[in-house]
Amino acid sequence: MSIKGKAYIAGVYEHPTRKAPDKTVAQLHAEVARGALKDAGLTKDDVDGYFCAGDAPGLGGFSMAEYMGLKLRHIDTTETGGSAYLVHVSHAAQAIATGKCSVALVTLAGRPRSERAGGLLSINFGPAPDAPFELPFAPVTANRYGVSAMRHMYQYRTTSEQLAWVKVAASHHAQYNPNAVLQDVVTVEDVVNSPMISDPLHRLDCCVVSDGGGAVIVVGPEVMKSLKKPRVKIMGAGEFPKHLNGGKMDLTVSGAAWSGPTAFTEAGVKPSDIKYASIYDSFTITVLITLEDLGFCKKGEGGKFVADGNLISGIGKLPFNTDGGGLCNNHPADRGGMTKIIEAVRQLRGEAHPKVQVKNCDLALAHGTGGSLGTRHGSATLIMERE
């Protein structure tokens, strides 16, 4: 049993807003749902499966289903942080393949830019059993990634300049995206000279904080045949929750080392076949470690791989995040997984900006990392093909 070829991404929509002080989160969810349905050529009444995560207001998906007036026979609120939406697409394909629904809607929205007045994001661990043994030490998003970056530098001699190249490549792409939060091309020097947030991550090693959202529509082959959009077929998927393993862990490795091979095996392809990759980029280090773990280069050689513009479309071997990614374009609700899927679909449809569109882009990968590399996170890999 496999999801290969069992489902298609029929509609995508990225909200153009990056700051939404006058809208509610529920309203943004509805707006992106409308956008993706319109893109697919479907209506709300076609939706019989709904997928959302912790950014959706209310208990599970019920409040949002009621708010949007959805009539559902399948619901899935798997929460894996920013990677949840990639997991949702995979789970939607499973639900479609087993007949549990025929048109699946996945939504994401949030307003961290309007709601958070600067400062570092400290996650509320709630009543988690790890909280008493972690909160006293003041974990924030930046240091929970900083510790992975530091260890990677120690073990593999990765440099700040190499990490900076990830941001440089993203900025090259973002200059063509009129909605991007940061549209100026930056240099390696700009990145390493920007203020240190938490060693070794500088301000420009971090993603943007933005309001907004996005949505995806997943359908089966029969529904897809009735639609006019280019056919983006789901080929394979993998998910992996990685944690601290009782204090016996390697923080230079992400869950991509497991979710990646699962997805590649299901799709029957290998990393060198991939024409375009959307890689979760909460920080520059997230991209570097993920590329290694997915097998685009050997473990420890990520620094060399990302350097010298190798991730820039038209220049490097592996064009990535051609919308500018979370590093420059958009990181709505502090969750970058949705926009990773959307740009991969644009690339496969040939709808990316002409300056960054990859030629003959028939096979793409999208990867999410929700949570943090330095503690626990959910990795999700999705491989899609232009049919």
Next chain:
Amino acid sequence: MATPAQDRKIAAPAVTPDTQAFWEAAKQGTLLLKKCPKCKELHYYPRPHCPFCFHDQTEWVEARGTGVIYTFSVTRRAEIPYAFAYVTLDEGVTMMTNIVDCDLDAIRIGQKVKVVFKPTIDGPPVPMFAPL
């Protein structure tokens, strides 16, 4: 240039029945770990169930309180800069902590450290580490 570590206000950890012994020992300056009598593995943070073999009668053992810095990140964009870190204890388990009582700019991975307990607001002290 140096960035001397300064004490910051630390919120009290939530003490639960299954971890009460850990926090009582902390008040005496002792770092406890959990060991599984069945598979002999140590783990951290402490749990009644072994996360390796799922045996449900793990036992408290005293750690020597020394180890090496596995990794760290000095968080500079904060009211008081601090060193968020993981220390690998001599016993082989790695724990989240802060590196304290030193120049934050001189911290290095692999450095030998020893446990020091730092007070919290109205709660038990928490295990942090200072360079030897």
